[in-house]
Amino acid sequence: MEIGSKIKNLRLLMGLTQEELGDRCELSKGFISLLESDKTSPSMATLESILNALGTDFAHFFKEEPNTRVVYGKDDYSVKQDTELKSTICWLIPNAQKNEMEPILVTIEPGGSTYPDNPHEGEEFGYVTEGTITIVVDKERYQAKKGESFHLSCDKPHYLENKTSHPAKAIWISSPPSF
Numbered sequence: 001m002e003i004g005s006k007i008k009n010l011r012l013l014m015g016l017t018q019e020e021l022g023d024r025c026e027l028s029k030g031f032i033s034l035l036e037s038d039k040t041s042p043s044m045a046t047l048e049s050i051l052n053a054l055g056t057d058f059a060h061f062f063k064e065e066p067n068t069r070v071v072y073g074k075d076d077y078s079v080k081q082d083t084e085l086k087s088t089i090c091w092l093i094p095n096a097q098k099n100e101m102e103p104i105l106v107t108i109e110p111g112g113s114t115y116p117d118n119p120h121e122g123e124e125f126g127y128v129t130e131g132t133i134t135i136v137v138d139k140e141r142y143q144a145k146k147g148e149s150f151h152l153s154c155d156k157p158h159y160l161e162n163k164t165s166h167p168a169k170a171i172w173i174s175s176p177p178s179f
Contacts, residue, residue, distance in 0.1 A: 003047070004038035006061065010054040011036075024053040086112025086162075092171075102177030106160060108133065108168045113161035117178065119154060124174045126150045126160075131168030134161045144170075154178070 011021050011032075018032040027046070034040040035050075042050065051061050078091040086109035096102040106114060108131075126135070132145040138156040152158060154174075162168040 002038055003041070004036040007032075007050060007054070008036040010056065014054060021050070021053060025049045082115065085115060086110075087114050087160075089114070097177040099177065101173050101175040103171060103173045105129075106170050106172050108160060108162035110162055110165045110167065114159045116157055116159040117154070119156055120178050122154050122174060122176045122178065124152055124154055124158075124172065124178075126170045126172040128168065128170045131162065131166050132164050133168045133170050134163055136161060 011018070016024075017029075018036070019029040021027075022029045022032045025046070027050075031040065035042060048058070051057055072093055076094050078094070079088060081088045088107040090105040090107070092103045092105055093099065108114065113136075126133075126144070127149045128144045128146050130146055132143055133150075135142045135144060135150050135152065135158070137152055137158045142150065144150045160170065160172070
């Protein structure tokens with residue numbers, strides 16, 4: 001965390017100049033400038049004085065803000081290729097295991113499958129974007145082709161496979177995260 005930039009943002013929100021903040025804390029404008037550019041660090045007592053002048057306290061100042069990012073791209077993805085099972089899993093949201101749901105893009109080559117998932121809590125949803133996928137739930141098999149979706153409870157062993165001669169892809173979402 002960059003303390004200086006956070007102090008600067010709070011100061012600007014309050015409509016104070018560096019000199020005005022310094023006066024309220026008995027600090028020089030130069031010290032406030034160095035602090036805001038992260039060229040110096042305040043003592044705990046000085047930081048407490050600055051935070052009081054800015055109308056906040058340690059707890060609120062150091063509270064981590066939730067991730068407000070909305071859009072993710074290829075540089076954010078994590079990919080795991082399983083050559084033995086002929087499948088690739090691409091995690092579409094970094095650290096999604098902290099969220100309520102976890103979306104992946106699964107690519108299954110002809111004759112391939114995902115790793116069998118043991119029973120767990122929650123549910124899963126998928127949407128086939130390319131080819132045809134077989135959803136295996138316990139001993140039952142269901143087919144979904146491009147443009148179709150699937151939904152299942154996770155109380156039985158399950159996995160996806162591709163029994164065709166063409167690659168298949170699906171967006172697969174688990175809630176709560178389990179991939």
